[in-house]
Amino acid sequence: MSSEQPTNSPPTSASELPRVGYVALAGRPNAGKSTLFNAFLGQRLSIVTSKPQTTRGRILGILTRPQSQIxxxxxxxxxDADYKLxxxxxxQIDxxxxxxxxxxxxVDASRPKDRDVLIKRFLKRAQVPVLATLNKIDLxxxxxITPLQQSLENEFGIxxxxxxxxxxxxxxDDLLSQLEAYLPYGxxxxxxxxxxxxxxxxxxxxLIREAAFEHLEDELPYAINVHIEEFREQEGRKTYINAIIYVERESQKGIVIGKKGKNLHSIGRKARAGVEELLEAPVFLELWVKVRSDWRNTDRDLREFGYL
Ligand SMILES: Nc1nc2c(ncn2[C@@H]2O[C@H](COP(=O)(O)OP(=O)(O)OP(=O)(O)O)[C@@H](O)[C@H]2O)c(=O)[nH]1
Ligand SMILES: [Mg+2]
Structure with missing residues (x-):
């Protein structure tokens, strides 16, 4: 954390040291933060889905370049916070x-006005310089583009x-160079x-939550949490992973499992492909579905699931 006054000019003193520092991505759900994060890092580290509220915590990714570490x-x-979750x-954002x-x-160029009051509130709290980007310009x-840039500049004072x-x-590339210029030498x-x-x-x-998120509809993706019970690498054999998908109600359990286990099977197949890509090893993935009533509003559950 910097204790200096926020300023919008990059550091100017040159040095032998690389530029090293933290860049926090922020914005409305679905703006494309995780997509951008993965694109900068060149790998699928943070999960991405077509649904809002995919990312639930702070994910850290390190990009080391010849002259910098970002x-x-x-x-x-x-x-708007509706649940303790x-x-x-x-x-985590703050x-x-x-x-x-x-x-x-x-800011999502296709939805530039999306709950902009939340963005304004966030900008008021910000203690460090803010650079803005207009994402999804392909849409x-x-x-x-120019009128959108201008209206955001006026609206947010950035x-x-x-x-x-x-x-x-x-x-x-241009965005990365601009960000880099704000980082201190060190x-x-x-x-x-x-x-x-x-x-x-x-x-x-x-990755299991990503597969479930994409597969399930309506409110259900938001009611699930994934917890790894067992993760065992085995010499000469597939890595064994046992995971539980928690839902909030008994009726949701049936939907996640599906007729003759069809839904759970599809989620498992999709998740396993992602996990195998991540671990670069064959995986045996066992999925269970359990009910944890109202976990999104229960401190003990949020703590156990790593949110608190
Ligand atoms: N067309 C288009 N779609 C994009 C772009 N960037 C992201 N998306 C899509 O937007 C959706 C949301 O992307 P995410 O990266 O998960 O968005 P996010 O801001 O991390 O969302 P939360 O984690 O819910 O806050 C996904 O379907 C992405 O493929 C873009 O530049 N153009
Ligand atoms: Mg995200």
Whole structure:
């Protein structure tokens, strides 16, 4: 965390040291934060789905370049907190913003007005410089980009947002150089080959949640949580993973399992492919579904699931 006054000018003193620092991604749910995070890191580290509220915590990803080490913090989307779970998500956003040297605010070009009051509230709390980017420009006509940039600049009192498409990779090199210029010079904080800090079993649980999120409809994706019960690497045999998908009600359990276990089977197949890609090893994935009533509002459950 920086105790200096926020300023919107990059550090100017040159040095032999690389630029090293934290970039927190922030924005509304579904703005494309995790897509951008993965595009910068060149790998699928943070889960991405077509549904909002996919990311539930702070995800750290390290990009080491010849002259810099940029530590990206992916965060949940800014929202109205309806559950205790949402309040833990808000805390994660604020913690990441405090830890950051610069905040990168993402605005979805196809939904620029989406609950902008939440963005304004967040910007008021921000203690460090904020750079903004207009994402998903592939979804709007080129002629719309300049007026959109201008209206966001006026609305939020920030510098002109940099237009990008995280999905296509357009504009990312320019954005990365601009971000880099805001980081202080200093020694690297992580080994060059390190990309993530959270343990493998965290990412495995996330990949299972990603598969379930995409597969399930309506409110159900939001009522699930994935917990890894057992993760065992075995010499000469498939890695054994036993995971529980928690739901909030008995009726939800039946839907997640599906007729003759069809839904659970599909979720398992999709999740296993992702987990095998991540671990670069064959995996035996066993999935169970259990009920944990009202876990999103229960401190004990939130603590056990790692949200608190
Ligand atoms: N067309 C288009 N789609 C994008 C772009 N970036 C992200 N998306 C899509 O937008 C959806 C949401 O992307 P995410 O990266 O999960 O968004 P997020 O901001 O992390 O969302 P939360 O985790 O819910 O806060 C996914 O379907 C992405 O494929 C983009 O540049 N263009
Ligand atoms: Mg996300």
């Amino acid at each position: 530590i990206f913090l992916d965060t949940p989307g800014l929202l 949402h309040r833990t998500m808000e805390n 913690q990441a913003a405090r830890q950051a040297d610069i905040i990168l605010l993402l 709007v006509k080129p002629a719309q 510098e002109k947002p940099i237009p990008v498409s995280a999905l296509r990779g357009d504009g990312l 020694p690297k904080l992580y080994p060059d080959d390190m990309v993530a800090e959270q343990p493998e079993r965290f990412f495995v649980a996330e």
